[in-house]
Amino acid sequence: MNTESSSIWKKAFNNGLISGAICILVMLVGLVEAFGDAYVISGMVSLGDIILLIPVIILTFTTMSSSSKFPKSTMVGVSAMIGLITGCFITMLILLGQVVDLRVMFVNASPALYNMLMRGVPLPLGALVPPLTCIVAALLTLGLYLIPSRLRSAVIQGMLWVVVLGTLRDQILIIDLFKIQPFSIVLKRVVFATSGLKPIGALLVFAITTGLVYYSSGRKKGPAIIKSPKVIKRNRIILIAILAVIVLSLPYALGIFYSEILNTTGLFIMMGLGLNIVVGFAGLLDLGYVAFYAIGAYSVGVLTSPGLGLFHLTFWQALPIALLVTWLAGIILGLPVLRMRGDYLAIVTLGFGEIVRLLALSDWLKDFLGGTQGIQQIAQPTIGALSLDTLQKLYYLILIGIAIVAFIAWRLKDSHLGRSWMAIREDEDVAQAMGINLVMTKLLAFSTGALFAGLAGTLGAAKLTSVYPHSMTFIVSINVLVLIIIGGMGSIPGVFVGALVLVGLPGLLTEFQEYRYWFYGLALVGMMLFRPEGLWPEARRKLELHEAEEILESPINDTASAVQ
Amino acid sequence: MLKRWRQTVTWTDIVVWAIGIVIGIALVIGTIRTVLAGEYTAEQWINLTISGLKVGGIYSLIALGYTLVYGILRMINFAHSEVFMSGPFTAVFLAKYLDSIGFYNAHPIISLMLITLLSAGVSITIALLLERVAYRRLRYAPRLVPLITAIGASFFLQYTFRGLYGNDIETYPNFDILKGTVKIGSIAVPKTDLLVISAAFVMMLLLYLIVQRTKTGKAMRSVSEDKQVAALMGIDVDRIIVFTFALGGASAGVAGILYSLIYQNVHFYMGFIPGLKAFTAAVLGGIGNVVGAWLGGTLLGLIESLGPNLFLSGLGIPAANQLKDGIAFAILVFILIFRPSGIMGERLSKTKA
Numbered sequence: 001m002n003t004e005s006s007s008i009w010k011k012a013f014n015n016g017l018i019s020g021a022i023c024i025l026v027m028l029v030g031l032v033e034a035f036g037d038a039y040v041i042s043g044m045v046s047l048g049d050i051i052l053l054i055p056v057i058i059l060t061f062t063t064m065s066s067s068s069k070f071p072k073s074t075m076v077g078v079s080a081m082i083g084l085i086t087g088c089f090i091t092m093l094i095l096l097g098q099v100v101d102l103r104v105m106f107v108n109a110s111p112a113l114y115n116m117l118m119r120g121v122p123l124p125l126g127a128l129v130p131p132l133t134c135i136v137a138a139l140l141t142l143g144l145y146l147i148p149s150r151l152r153s154a155v156i157q158g159m160l161w162v163v164v165l166g167t168l169r170d171q172i173l174i175i176d177l178f179k180i181q182p183f184s185i186v187l188k189r190v191v192f193a194t195s196g197l198k199p200i201g202a203l204l205v206f207a208i209t210t211g212l213v214y215y216s217s218g219r220k221k222g223p224a225i226i227k228s229p230k231v232i233k234r235n236r237i238i239l240i241a242i243l244a245v246i247v248l249s250l251p252y253a254l255g256i257f258y259s260e261i262l263n264t265t266g267l268f269i270m271m272g273l274g275l276n277i278v279v280g281f282a283g284l285l286d287l288g289y290v291a292f293y294a295i296g297a298y299s300v301g302v303l304t305s306p307g308l309g310l311f312h313l314t315f316w317q318a319l320p321i322a323l324l325v326t327w328l329a330g331i332i333l334g335l336p337v338l339r340m341r342g343d344y345l346a347i348v349t350l351g352f353g354e355i356v357r358l359l360a361l362s363d364w365l366k367d368f369l370g371g372t373q374g375i376q377q378i379a380q381p382t383i384g385a386l387s388l389d390t391l392q393k394l395y396y397l398i399l400i401g402i403a404i405v406a407f408i409a410w411r412l413k414d415s416h417l418g419r420s421w422m423a424i425r426e427d428e429d430v431a432q433a434m435g436i437n438l439v440m441t442k443l444l445a446f447s448t449g450a451l452f453a454g455l456a457g458t459l460g461a462a463k464l465t466s467v468y469p470h471s472m473t474f475i476v477s478i479n480v481l482v483l484i485i486i487g488g489m490g491s492i493p494g495v496f497v498g499a500l501v502l503v504g505l506p507g508l509l510t511e512f513q514e515y516r517y518w519f520y521g522l523a524l525v526g527m528m529l530f531r532p533e534g535l536w537p538e539a540r541r542k543l544e545l546h547e548a549e550e551i552l553e554s555p556i557n558d559t560a561s562a563v564q
Numbered sequence: 565m566l567k568r569w570r571q572t573v574t575w576t577d578i579v580v581w582a583i584g585i586v587i588g589i590a591l592v593i594g595t596i597r598t599v600l601a602g603e604y605t606a607e608q609w610i611n612l613t614i615s616g617l618k619v620g621g622i623y624s625l626i627a628l629g630y631t632l633v634y635g636i637l638r639m640i641n642f643a644h645s646e647v648f649m650s651g652p653f654t655a656v657f658l659a660k661y662l663d664s665i666g667f668y669n670a671h672p673i674i675s676l677m678l679i680t681l682l683s684a685g686v687s688i689t690i691a692l693l694l695e696r697v698a699y700r701r702l703r704y705a706p707r708l709v710p711l712i713t714a715i716g717a718s719f720f721l722q723y724t725f726r727g728l729y730g731n732d733i734e735t736y737p738n739f740d741i742l743k744g745t746v747k748i749g750s751i752a753v754p755k756t757d758l759l760v761i762s763a764a765f766v767m768m769l770l771l772y773l774i775v776q777r778t779k780t781g782k783a784m785r786s787v788s789e790d791k792q793v794a795a796l797m798g799i800d801v802d803r804i805i806v807f808t809f810a811l812g813g814a815s816a817g818v819a820g821i822l823y824s825l826i827y828q829n830v831h832f833y834m835g836f837i838p839g840l841k842a843f844t845a846a847v848l849g850g851i852g853n854v855v856g857a858w859l860g861g862t863l864l865g866l867i868e869s870l871g872p873n874l875f876l877s878g879l880g881i882p883a884a885n886q887l888k889d890g891i892a893f894a895i896l897v898f899i900l901i902f903r904p905s906g907i908m909g910e911r912l913s914k915t916k917a
Contacts, residue, residue, distance in 0.1 A: 002892055028727070028728050029723075029724055029727030029728060030727045031727070032577065104661075105728075105729065106728055106729070106730075107728075107729065107730035108727065172685070202690040285708055285709070285711065285712075287715075335579050336579070336582065336583065336897075336901045337901070339901075340901075340904065343639070343640045343707060343708075343711050344904060346640070346711060347640065347840075347843060347847075348896065348897050348900050348901075350840070350895045351844075351893035351894070351897045352893075352897065354889065354893050355890050355893050355894060355897075356838075358887060358893075359887075360869075361888075362887055364887070439574070450688070474836075478715065478719065481715075482716075485712060515723065515727070517719050517722070518723035518724060520716070520719055521718070521719030521721070521722070521723065522720050523716070524712060524715060524716025524717075524720075525713050525716040525717050525720060527716075528705075528709050528710075528712055528713040528716065529698070529702070529703065529713070532709060534707075548698065559630045
């Protein structure tokens with residue numbers, strides 16, 4: 001026992017050091033200061049404070065979950081130590097910053113940051129503030145760890161809602177629907193302050209959400225009432241109808257600011273669905289996916305823009321031609337490339353993406369593609385006399401596009417072709433031995449993916465009425481890739497989840513823009529290390545990735561949950 | 565014979581070869597027309613060659629990192645471009661500090677060594693952290709998983725350094741002794757170029773000797789042949805992998821300083837394009853092969869600096885230098901299509917593919 005308890009202290013010490021190091025990194029990268037004004041609870045807690053404390057919380061929790069058998073006094077001591085070490089790291093940075101001007105090198109190590117860390121308390125005493133805060137955070141985490149799991153998850157979700165609502169204060173109040181009288185008064189008087197939630201509002205949100213989650217998680221445990229298939233079907237239809245009404249009314253209920261975000265998210269959903277076929281279904285990592293978006297957008301541009309004066313088609317005349325062009329481009333690029341294996345394919349497609357961008361940029365093709373200036377005055381679609389020229393009207397066009405693409409993807413998934421793709425993803429050689437024509441099947445995946453991106457490109461061009469080579473960078477491909485990975489590779493609902501989380505959310509948070517790709521990178525690495533199947537995994541993929549664990553654990557439960 | 569040939573060749577092969585032949589003919593025509601037109605003097609061609617060699621040397625050093633890691637782990641360390649960026653982007657602050665106290669030009673050799681050491685140190689640290697935090701758990705994961713992790717790590721590192729040191733371009737101060745040129749025969753070679761070419765060559769030679777002649781190098785090669793058997797032979801595989809990452813990091817750090825001597829500007833995004841090109845170089849030379857990395861890097865540097873003028877301007881393409889990067893990527897694509905094993909990689913592709 002003695003050696004075990006000394007090992008837990010040692011582990012806690014190490015975890016404290018790790019937590020401290022991560023805190024220093026987070027501070028120097030500038031996250032704490034950047035989110036310092038984004039108050040969650042007005043005047044008390046900012047998003048920056050929360051970000052600073054996340055390492056302590058996570059590491060305390062992991063230390064605890066590997067040591068449940070120790071007496072409570074040890075656990076309190078251990079968590080306090082993790083908090084203390086982390087806090088000391090922060091204080092050390094503050095003290096160092098008093099002696100040397102770290103800003104010569106680290107741009108974010110400013111007095112404003114130090115002041116924030118000490119919560120406004122002047123120095124000799126202020127140095128004690130970070131350790132105390134960290135210890136409190138660690139002890140609270142311990143408390144959270146010790147309460148029953150049902151209550152714990154309710155409390156965690158309640159706190160998450162507080163953070164989300166507090167952070168999105170401005171974005172919620174901008175919604176057109178909430179500008180109507182009764183809502184706006186309640187929201188402004190009770191819930192929200194000028195920045196973040198009012199303390200009482202936070203308490204209210206926390207109490208309501210925690211209560212709801214606690215209540216609903218308890219109810220599930222009772223014996224399930226068996227419903228007749230008819231009732232299930234009826235419920236489903238009602239649910240779909242409600243969802244449809246919500247989705248259809250979104251742009252006018254939420255206003256222009258949201259329409260822009262929704263449209264961008266929609267384009268990414270379309271691209272995500274396409275790339276999901278290539279990467280998720282067929283397992284071909286395409287890092288130059290933006291090329292097809294570019295080809296679609298440029299085709300519409302070249303065909304309709306009077307600025308270039310090559311063709312004068314309308315949007316609807318140009319659309320099929322543009323789609324044909326991207327589809328052909330998919331085949332032409334795919335043919336030579338698809339004979340390669342996994343990671344080589346990734347790099348070659350990346351090369352292709354860059355070549356397309358460089359060609360669009362070059363003076364050589366300037367007369368056709370507009371060079372660095374891109375193409376302007378691209379025609380917007382019209383239906384009869386109605387021109388789809390506002391973001392709110394275009395939303396419906398994009399929605400139709402998504403519906404078509406999602407339907408095709410959904411039907412393809414369980415078709416003969418879809419199964420061939422998955423067979424190739426699992427094992428190329430075996431798939432070939434089973435009589436699947438590798439090149440043909442891969443080519444179909446590649447060109448279908450290209451087609452979807454092309455559609456997104458045409459709609460994107462119509463939305464902006466212009467295309468620029470500078471917007472066709474590698475980062476767009478990565479963006480699409482990240483969203484399907486986060487959502488769950490091969491999973492169609494996953495694409496929607498991923499796009500909403502990774503494109504919609506950053507669009508809302510302006511402070512977030514600066515660190516968007518930092519979080520993307522972190523999310524990719526974290527996801528691959530801890531949850532490779534994604535947020536909304538596809539059943540089969542989850543099975544594959546957790547095969548070993550599932551055989552070891554109770555197999556019946558797990559297959560049941562995987563099949564859901 | 566012909567019948568047999570018709571059976572093995574599919575129509576995709578024919579399309580691929582047709583594309584290859586068209587491009588080949590275009591290149592030959594372009595070259596002939598450029599040479600006949602006599603647009604450039606011999607001296608200009610020599611200057612282009614020198615600039616190709618110096619860039620090539622840097623590519624070789626970065627390519628080594630890709631090659632060594634690929635040889636051992638069979639993964640493309642996509643974040644290697646950030647290993648390359650981290651070194652010089654950190655060392656620039658030391659260089660500026662030394663310049664501000666006047667040490668920089670008073671003791672240029674010591675200064676250069678100090679900043680190189682710092683750069684290599686930071687790059688090694690980043691490479692080791694990458695290995696420990698991100699890659700070690702994924703050693704036996706499906707192939708795409710480590711690659712995606714590496715892409716994520718690359719972005720994470722890029723934006724971490726952007727957060728740490730800011731969004732601005734930092735500039736290395738000039739070394740006075742590197743100003744001016746050296747006459748070799750009748751050609752005036754800038755001193756910086758001479759230093760970069762020779763330093764890259766020496767570094768490459770050193771790394772080659774480490775891999776080929778030392779005991780650790782031998783262990784590295786055996787781990788890249790077969791990890792399990794190497795472990796059975798008493799080789800600490802983990803230690804060798806760590807050493808490999810450190811070696812790759814060191815060469816990237818040195819390459820970063822050489823790069824900064826030429827271009828002087830460093831910023832958080834500087835790694836992406838050189839990284840991609842160095843990967844191209846590694847593939848061109850035959851991935852997993854030290855000599856291949858050197859050959860591929862040098863060749864790529866030469867093609868890139870001579871290519872636009874030699875091939876493209878003859879075809880009447882205006883501003884051909886804009887397409888310099890395009891040429892490098894096109895080479896990557898075509899090498900992977902027509903000869904995925906690279907120049908030196910024949911034996912390797914047979915035994916390990």
